[in-house]
Amino acid sequence: MNTTLGGDKKDRVLLKSNGATTYFITDIANHYNKLSRGAQKMIKVWSADQAGQIRRLRFALSHFCDPDKQLSIVLYQMVRLFRSREEVKFSKRKGQTLTIPNLLELFDVDAVRWLILSQSISASIVINIDKEKKQNSKNTVSYIQYYSRACRIIKNVERSTKIHECKNFNLLTGRCERRMIVQMLSLEKLWHKINYSGIHLICAFLNSMAPLFNS
Known part of the structure; x- marks a missing residue:
């Protein structure tokens, strides 16, 4: 041809x-x-x-x-793996590779999904094993999950209790409350930028929303 x-x-x-x-x-x-x-x-x-x-x-x-x-x-782009602050070099010829099953031996499914989806496809995907294994506020997956749990609580409340629309936003006097509202309003503009190659933008939004929600 x-x-x-x-x-x-x-x-x-x-x-x-x-x-x-x-x-x-x-x-x-x-x-x-x-x-x-x-x-x-x-x-x-x-x-x-x-x-x-x-x-x-x-x-x-x-x-x-x-x-x-x-x-x-x-x-x-290619995946870059770091362990103990040093980059692990991959080589097919030497049999030094990293597969999804390998990752699942180190992290759970949710963590692997986040590791891949939270990074732009236009840049190398960086995986820091030591950092991701820490289950604290510096670990994004463990931090985001509290926001997810709260969403489930709200859904359960909606099933059993009638939630009235807020008509007076002046009642929201807390700085954190207002910052959360502004952040949520930004999602509409962000949504128009998201396509199959921009999923990381959703992760970035959640990453910025979680500390406001948890504060």
Whole structure:
């Protein structure tokens, strides 16, 4: 396929001389299958070192869809792991890798989710094992969970008690109360900036909301 027409550095082989198919044609077929089954939007989550494959794939898909509208590729940067203030170097060749099951041996599921979602995909994901293991106010997951528990309490109250709308905000004289309201009002503007690649903005909002709530 003449993928150089789409900006690729060289044309790509689809069928080898012995008749065997390449991974590229299998990947094309996989995307075609998704579209033929009614997919309107395909979101691919790739590692940053796969960025060189984007142009060839978009060119191939342009033959049967509009990749500008129907394909989005999210590139995650590499993970940096720190232990005892020193960075742990990864190497596939030496077998020094970190998988999700490895992380789950160190942290619970909620902590792993937060570690990944709270950091922008445009920067390296930094995991500090010693810091995240501490169950105190410096550990974000343990701090945020109190806000989550309070939300559940409010939901339970709503089921059993009628909550009246506040019509006089002048009654809220506490500085912390007012700061919380201002912070909550900022969520609407923030929401318009959030998409599948900006989930970390929600985490940042919760991170700023929790200390106000807990104070």
